[in-house]
Amino acid sequence: MERVPILKIGDILLVSIQIDMEDQVALQLQEDLADRIVATGCHGVIIDISALDIVDSFVGRTLATIAAISKVLDADTVVVGMRPAVAITLVELGLSLPGIRTALNVELGMDLLARERAAADDDADEEPDGADDAETPAVPAP
């Protein structure tokens, strides 16, 4: 059976899908990716689909499942490299890939992941203050 390779680049796992997404390939990819996220502690997954001529509902569902699995394992997913014709067909089919972030290419995908991570870290830092603010009455007692 063919297997989609997963490449680690810094804090990101890169998957370039070039083969037909049959059931077994998709299941194997989900499993491999989950294992690699846990093994490496990576916080980002980039899936390049620039080689795909067609993204049907099965591929769309597979991408959504991968994004959901990654999210549970504390990693964000970005789909990159979608061809213009694929985007048009997706929308015509009524598939708008809900819950999946996209970027034009790998570099922009990496930027997006880095920005989101930085924003998430900032939020985490500010959380204690935010909690205090919530408990403080909006109008100070006289």
Place this chain on the structure above:
Amino acid sequence: MERVPILKIGDILLVSIQIDMEDQVALQLQEDLADRIVATGCHGVIIDISALDIVDSFVGRTLATIAAISKVLDADTVVVGMRPAVAITLVELGLSLPGIRTALNVELGMDLLARERAAADDDADEEPDGADDAETPAVPAP
């Protein structure tokens, strides 16, 4: 015809070969890669072959040709992700991929390219001094 996607990451072009390397695919990849090197001005090419079960003499020759073309266009090539079984078979077949640099994975390949680039830049900087040294006699005149 299937086409191998070329992903730009910083100063490096990444190619992950997952489909069978037939004549037309190999020629197209060489052409696409040469075009992208010229268009982007990238100085490094990483070819990931972790998806390949078999590297025969044709694939070996294709990799060597890509490395040679890239070199002429001022880009270094590193082949990464070779499986242990592939390495054993290559040597048994008498193919040792002359002229091709290898690294275990994409990250190590990037490190190798960065080091080589830094060394090449240093050499370029030191060249005038080196020429002076060569003209200086080894033993100073009394």
